Amino acid sequence: MTKKLPSITNKLPALIAGAGFVLLWQLVCSLGLVPAYMLPSPADVLRAFWFERVLLWENALITLKEAFIGLGLGVLLGLVFATVMDSVPVLRRAIYPILVLTQTVPTVAIAPLLVLWFGYGLTPKIILIVITTFFPVTVGLLDGFAAADPDAVNLLRSMGAGKWQIFRYIKFPGALSQFFSGLRIAAAYCVVGAVISEWLGGFGGLGVYMTRVKKAFAFDKMFAVIFLISAVSLGLMALVDLARRLCMPWQRVHENKEQ
Amino acid sequence: MGILEVRGVSKSFDGRPILDRIDLTLNQGELVCLLGVSGGGKSTLFNIISGLLTPDSGQVLLDGHDVTGCPGHVSYMLQKDLLLPYRTVQDNVILPLLLQGIPRSEALKTAHSLFDAFGLDGTQRLYPTQLSGGMRQRAALLRTYLFSRKVVLLDEPFSALDALTKSAMHRWYLDVMDRMPVSTLFITHDVDEAILLSDRICLLSGTPGRITHQISVPYPRPRPDDFKLSQGFLACKKQILSLL
Numbered sequence: 001m002t003k004k005l006p007s008i009t010n011k012l013p014a015l016i017a018g019a020g021f022v023l024l025w026q027l028v029c030s031l032g033l034v035p036a037y038m039l040p041s042p043a044d045v046l047r048a049f050w051f052e053r054v055l056l057w058e059n060a061l062i063t064l065k066e067a068f069i070g071l072g073l074g075v076l077l078g079l080v081f082a083t084v085m086d087s088v089p090v091l092r093r094a095i096y097p098i099l100v101l102t103q104t105v106p107t108v109a110i111a112p113l114l115v116l117w118f119g120y121g122l123t124p125k126i127i128l129i130v131i132t133t134f135f136p137v138t139v140g141l142l143d144g145f146a147a148a149d150p151d152a153v154n155l156l157r158s159m160g161a162g163k164w165q166i167f168r169y170i171k172f173p174g175a176l177s178q179f180f181s182g183l184r185i186a187a188a189y190c191v192v193g194a195v196i197s198e199w200l201g202g203f204g205g206l207g208v209y210m211t212r213v214k215k216a217f218a219f220d221k222m223f224a225v226i227f228l229i230s231a232v233s234l235g236l237m238a239l240v241d242l243a244r245r246l247c248m249p250w251q252r253v254h255e256n257k258e259q
Numbered sequence: 260m261g262i263l264e265v266r267g268v269s270k271s272f273d274g275r276p277i278l279d280r281i282d283l284t285l286n287q288g289e290l291v292c293l294l295g296v297s298g299g300g301k302s303t304l305f306n307i308i309s310g311l312l313t314p315d316s317g318q319v320l321l322d323g324h325d326v327t328g329c330p331g332h333v334s335y336m337l338q339k340d341l342l343l344p345y346r347t348v349q350d351n352v353i354l355p356l357l358l359q360g361i362p363r364s365e366a367l368k369t370a371h372s373l374f375d376a377f378g379l380d381g382t383q384r385l386y387p388t389q390l391s392g393g394m395r396q397r398a399a400l401l402r403t404y405l406f407s408r409k410v411v412l413l414d415e416p417f418s419a420l421d422a423l424t425k426s427a428m429h430r431w432y433l434d435v436m437d438r439m440p441v442s443t444l445f446i447t448h449d450v451d452e453a454i455l456l457s458d459r460i461c462l463l464s465g466t467p468g469r470i471t472h473q474i475s476v477p478y479p480r481p482r483p484d485d486f487k488l489s490q491g492f493l494a495c496k497k498q499i500l501s502l503l
Contacts, residue, residue: 152341158309159355159406160331169354173345250345250386 040220045227048220055209056228062205063194064232066122070129071190075183077130078137085138086145086171087163096142103135107196115201125197125205132193133186140182144175177251180244187236195229260323261286262442263308263333263410268317269467270303276467277303281317283444283461283470285410290436290443290480292457294450294499300468301446305412308444309335321410334406338415340399342387348398349374349383355406370405376438377401378431393424397431404441413445417452429455433481450503454495455482462502472502 022042028034029041040048049056081099085092107128114124148171156166198207206225213221245252261284268281277300285291293301306312308319310330319327326332334355342351349367356366374380377397387395396416403411417425433456436443447453453460454476462472478491486492 149341151337151339152343154306154311155335155337155341156354156358158311158330158333158335159358161358165358169357170343173343176345248345250388253386253389 040223044220045223049224052221052224059204059206059209060228066125066194067129067190070126071133071186074130074133074186075137078134078141081138082141086142099135099138102131107132107193111197111200120201120203125194128197129190129193132189136182136185140178141175144178145171148174176248180240184237184240187240188233191229191233191236262322264320265308266318268307268314270307270314279467279469281470285442285444287442289458290456291459291461292453293446293461293463294453295463297448299463301463302414305414305446309333309412333410333412334403335412336399336403336416338418340395342395342398344387347384347386351387352398352402352405354402373401392420393428396428408441411441411443413443415446437481450496450499454492474498
């Protein structure tokens, strides 16, 4: 009980602010300060959400499928890149600037190209998600590997450990914290990436749904899908946090000690 | 011949000589201290003995076998306990056994009986952050011991501890040495600690570092609590201070 209390009091200001914002929004609409066709009220959005629930669900499944495949491949690629770059310093120096460069190209610029090259199917969407998600994972892991304590590495070497054993017992577990920080960002990116690539060309998914309701000027449905996308992103980030807690039980010990 | 022999070891970094023809012998069950000012090449010598560094010339013999430049033969413990924060105490201490390819269950069995002997019983499943400084150092020593029972190198193992914990750790380590077949070579810059613990003290001084004097401390271990106030202790201390 005593443990729960601080987390509630910490979140209380945000909850009050959020509720206040929704209330103000409803008030603006109810008083007719903004025409209803331009800004639907929260109640309208909820209603739209309910009426469209089957369509939203079907499209969300498509988007989630792309996001999961893309994120999975992105994480895998990030692991491979980071490991190879860390063990071969020349490669690190050669590849790192290129990696940074790929992140300066806006996603909306690549997506249409990918559609032209790979069509309207699953491939261009997954490629786009891989491009956006593997970067934070790679950088997180690389920083984590580089932060390994040289004394700890020497200690293991003095015990006769090889390169792989040093990686397994020192570098990888030591980099987990940064890995999960990167994964958290990647999880948020992957849904947005999927939606953007669907928006620019596809047969289904929340992005396609968005373009349809936009063309119909159905603002209430537009808002409903925006909130759904946010909720899905937040849900994925919460999943990453859960995985982090399960994979790093020693962190809970640290937290308890600090309280 | 001793269990560990260092013969004519010299080492320089970027043309700057650090160690000059070091000869050192450690006999079975002996506790020898390497005493000298900081930055005098003591840690370099340990890195050479442990095989992490290769000397420019000279040899390191363990049990008569040449182990120069080959890590993985002698146990080495630094001032930092270097317990991995993400492994429980028991998973930390069995690390050297895991590195040798011994399965975890078997390694835990080997370590289990020693937890009591090292005064660590009940800490097996805790994480290192949950232990006090003294207990962490004990766990690090148990890990060192599990790696090799022959020769243990300790690089200022107790210098980060407060005075009370330190003297408790001294008593505890002498007790461990008494019961287990270990030979120890350890580094300190604390003269009192050197006299209290060692059978023999090697003074390392000058640039490049040379072993200038060897002083034996001919009192049986473990030494009584008032040993620090005895004539023998003070005479020894006077002799060392005049040589440093």
